[in-house]
Amino acid sequence: MQSNVVAGRExxxxxxxxxxxxDHLAAQDRLAVARPGLSLAFEIAAVAxxxxxRKATFFPQAxxxxxxxxxxxxxxxxxxxxxxxxxxxxxxxxxxxxxLNPVPWLEVRNAxxxxxxxxxxxxxxxxxxxVHNEHDSGAYITAGLLIARNPRSxxxxxxxxxxxxxxxxxxxxxxxxxxxxxxxxxxxxxxxALDVAIAVGVxxxxxxxxxxxxxxxxxxxxxAGALHxxxxxxxxxxxxxxxxxxxxxxxxxxxxxxxxxxxEGPFGEFPQYYGERAKRHVIEIDAxxxxxxxxxxxxxxxxxxxxxxxxxxxEATLLAHLRRSFPNVCDVHLARGGVCRYHLYxxxxxxxxxxxxxxxxxxxxxxxxxKQVIVVDDDxxxxxxxxxxxxxxxxxxxxxxxxxxxxxxxxxLDPSARNGVxxxxxxxxxxxxxxxxxxxxxxxxxxxxxxxxxxxxxxxxSWRQCLKA
Numbered sequence: 058m059q060s061n062v063v064a065g066r067e068x069x070x071x072x073x074x075x076x077x078x079x080d081h082l083a084a085q086d087r088l089a090v091a092r093p094g095l096s097l098a099f100e101i102a103a104v105a106x107x108x109x110x111r112k113a114t115f116f117p118q119a120x121x122x123x124x125x126x127x128x129x130x131x132x133x134x135x136x137x138x139x140x141x142x143x144x145x146x147x148x149x150x151x152x153x154x155x156x157l158n159p160v161p162w163l164e165v166r167n168a169x170x171x172x173x174x175x176x177x178x179x180x181x182x183x184x185x186x187x188v189h190n191e192h193d194s195g196a197y198i199t200a201g202l203l204i205a206r207n208p209r210s211x212x213x214x215x216x217x218x219x220x221x222x223x224x225x226x227x228x229x230x231x232x233x234x235x236x237x238x239x240x241x242x243x244x245x246x247x248x249x250a251l252d253v254a255i256a257v258g259v260x261x262x263x264x265x266x267x268x269x270x271x272x273x274x275x276x277x278x279x280x281a282g283a284l285h286x287x288x289x290x291x292x293x294x295x296x297x298x299x300x301x302x303x304x305x306x307x308x309x310x311x312x313x314x315x316x317x318x319x320x321e322g323p324f325g326e327f328p329q330y331y332g333e334r335a336k337r338h339v340i341e342i343d344a345x346x347x348x349x350x351x352x353x354x355x356x357x358x359x360x361x362x363x364x365x366x367x368x369x370x371x372e373a374t375l376l377a378h379l380r381r382s383f384p385n386v387c388d389v390h391l392a393r394g395g396v397c398r399y400h401l402y403x404x405x406x407x408x409x410x411x412x413x414x415x416x417x418x419x420x421x422x423x424x425x426x427x428k429q430v431i432v433v434d435d436d437x438x439x440x441x442x443x444x445x446x447x448x449x450x451x452x453x454x455x456x457x458x459x460x461x462x463x464x465x466x467x468x469x470l471d472p473s474a475r476n477g478v479x480x481x482x483x484x485x486x487x488x489x490x491x492x493x494x495x496x497x498x499x500x501x502x503x504x505x506x507x508x509x510x511x512x513x514x515x516x517x518x519s520w521r522q523c524l525k526a
Contacts, residue, residue, distance in 0.1 A: 069142040073285045074304055075260045075352075078130065078140060082113050087136070093118040097126075097196070102189040102357045105129050110361045115352075122185035126353045131261045132361040137369060140261040141284060149388075151284070152373040156269055160282030160289075168292035168303035170256070175345040176296075179225040183345060184307065186222055189358045190325030194334065196222040197324060199363075200354040201255040201309070202267045203230070204299050207274055208243045208251065213300065215267045215277035217366070219332070219358070220255065220340070221321045228255075228340040229321030230313070231332065233469065236273050241313050241338065250312035252297035253340060258306025258354045263289065268366050270374035270424065278302070296343045306351040311342040325358035327367060327396050330472050368397030371424060375401065378423040383416050390439040398468065399428040402439035407487050414460050417483030425466045430483045436499065437486075448486040452497070458485035 072078050082088040089112040095101055097120035105114050105128040113129040131137050138145040141152075175183060186196040198220040206213050214236040221229035232238040237253075244251040266281035278300075282289040290303040294310045301308050321337035356362045368391040379386045387404040391397045401420050405413070413432040420430045431445055433452075438444040453459075460483035469477035488497045515523070 069139070071142040071262060071285055072140050073260055073262065073287070075130075075258055075306065075354075078261050079113075079115070079127070081139070082130075082136075087112050089114045091116045094121060095119055097122075097185055097187045099188060099191070101126055101128065101187045101355070105355075105357050106360055109357070119185045119187070124185050124351055124353055126185050126187065126355055127258075128355050128357060129360070129362055130354065131264065131365060134365060134369070137261065137265065137365065140265075148369060149373045149376055152265070152269075152370060153377050155266070155280050155283035156271065156373065156377075158283050159275075159279030160285075160287070162276070162278050162282055162291045162300065163288035164300060165290045165292055165303050168290070169348045170301060170303055170305040170308050171292060171295065171346045172349045173347050173351075174295055176343070178309075178342045178345045180222055180228075180309070180342065180345070181225055185353050187355050189355075190331070192331055193324050193358070194221060194320075194322055197358070198222070198228070198255065198257065198309075199356040199358060200264070201257045202259060202264070202302075202305075203237060203253055203255050204278075204301055205237050205240050205251055205253045205313075206299055207240050208247070208249070210274050211298075212274040213276040213278065214240060214273070217267055219324050219326075221324065221337075223319060223321070223339070226311075226342040227319075228309075228311070228342065229319055230338045230340055231321060231324075232338050239273065244313070245315040248315055250314055250341075252294075252299055252310075252312055254294050254297070254299040254301045254311070255309040255340075256301045256305040256307070257309070258352055259302050260285075260304065263302055265366060265370060268370040270371060294344075295346060307345070307347040307353060309342050310344040310346070311340045314339045314341055326470050327359055327363050327398060328468075328470055328472065329359050329396065330470075332470055364393065364397040371398070371426070375420060375423045375427070379403065379416060379419050382419055383412065385412075386416065387435050388439060389420075392442060392445075394442060395429065398426045399471065401427050401430045402445050403430060403432045404435055404437060404439045405432060405487065406435045407490060410490060413458075413485035413487050414483065417460050417485075418462075421462065421465070421481050421483075426468045428467055428471065428479070428481055430481075431486055432484070433486050434488055445486070449484055452488055453484050453486040459483070460485075 110132045116126040119126040143151045223229045241251045262284040263281040266277045291300040292303045296310045317339045318336035322334035323331035326332040376389045385406040390402045392400045417430040433448045437448045462481040467479045
């Protein structure tokens with residue numbers, strides 16, 4: 058496969074290493090360095106959450122551990138655009154291009170990720186793994202790219218799962234019904250374990266690529282290569298055949314055990330509630346490799362980094378999906394109020410009556426997490442919740458413009474659903490095409506956008522001085 062996207066691109070280049078990204082954040086005064094020795098239990102998460110969306114955080118000697126912790130690396134949409142080397146309005150287009158034009162990875166022999174190799178694994182001692190939310194069942198790896206190979210085809214899948222530290226070399230894993238789970242079912246049916254690797258501490262674009270909504274047997278590391286503009290260097294694991302990013306800070310190599318389930322949870326999830334405790338899949342770790350000066354990346358459960366990493370790839374996928382049938386779809390946005398998963402805003406250049414409801418149904422089919430769709434005209438800024446609410450307030454009537462679909466598949470992490478089964482709602486907040494021109498004409502003050510406030514306002518006079526003059 059060859060990419061025709063990156064060649065000839067002008068403007069800023071993408072930032073393709075984690076350390077380069079930290080340098081960039083520091084240069085922009087967006088990287089805070091905490092005092093040494095903060096507690097791994099709640100204190101790191103509390104600081105990272107307070108700075109969420111404003112600054113990433115570097116925690117030296119966290120919990121007395123020699124390995125530092127980093128958090129909040131991609132907690133702002135504009136930062137992700139900077140990492141890509143594009144304007145904020147081009148993020149979805151750039152991600153779509155990368156997904157359509159993947160770049161195969163390049164295997165190397167020597168990798169920073171394998172500078173140190175430990176076959177006697179004790180994660181509780183060797184890694185500074187934090188506890189985030191109040192009722193979490195313990196320490197969790199939250200920013201690990203779980204990489205698994207299809208037992209039949211050998212093609213990899215990359216995803217992020219919550220991973221509970223259940224013992225020195227044991228992790229409890231929540232596997233939702235997606236590709237990793239399908240791979241595991243194949244292996245378990247044959248009575249075999251599924252080899253996996255967990256890469257912690259990768260560059261922001263590889264992190265983002267891991268969340269792509271791609272078909273089965275589509276290695277998301279090839280999307281990372283397209284976003285980088287060059288093949289992603291990977292290295293074969295020490296104990297299995299999985300290939301991992303060669304520049305990763307830390308890699309855990311292990312196996313998803315067949316016919317083994319152990320208690321996992323609760324854990325603070327993206328809906329801002331706790332994922333319940335239940336018997337889950339188990340990973341046994343065989344080896345730990347890392348850089349000599351490794352850093353441990355943690356994502357605070359339910360924070361902005363958590364939400365945006367899931368939201369932006371879904372937006373790109375949903376936009377491409379809808380445009381295949383509705384080319385007049387201008388933009389989509391998974392709203393933060395809908396935890397960047399459940400509430401989708403769709404902006405359209407309306408052509409005919411009734412199409413908004415078709416678009417809603419298309420969006421529901423695009424990803425089962427989507428629970429509510431609001432369709433608006435192209436004069437509404439879908440990245441401004443007040444604008445969308447205004448469109449609903451002034452262009453929507455429930456008896457005419459509401460679509461409800463009951464007993465449909467949704468998110469298993471939605472606490473209002475019944476084991477993932479619930480209702481979906483669509484709102485058509487578009488103007489009627491045959492409405493009189495002035496009925497829906499938005500008010501506007503001529504010259505408001507172009508007025509030079511700095512030139513006009515007097516900064517050295519009080520209103521009383523002006524009154525006397």
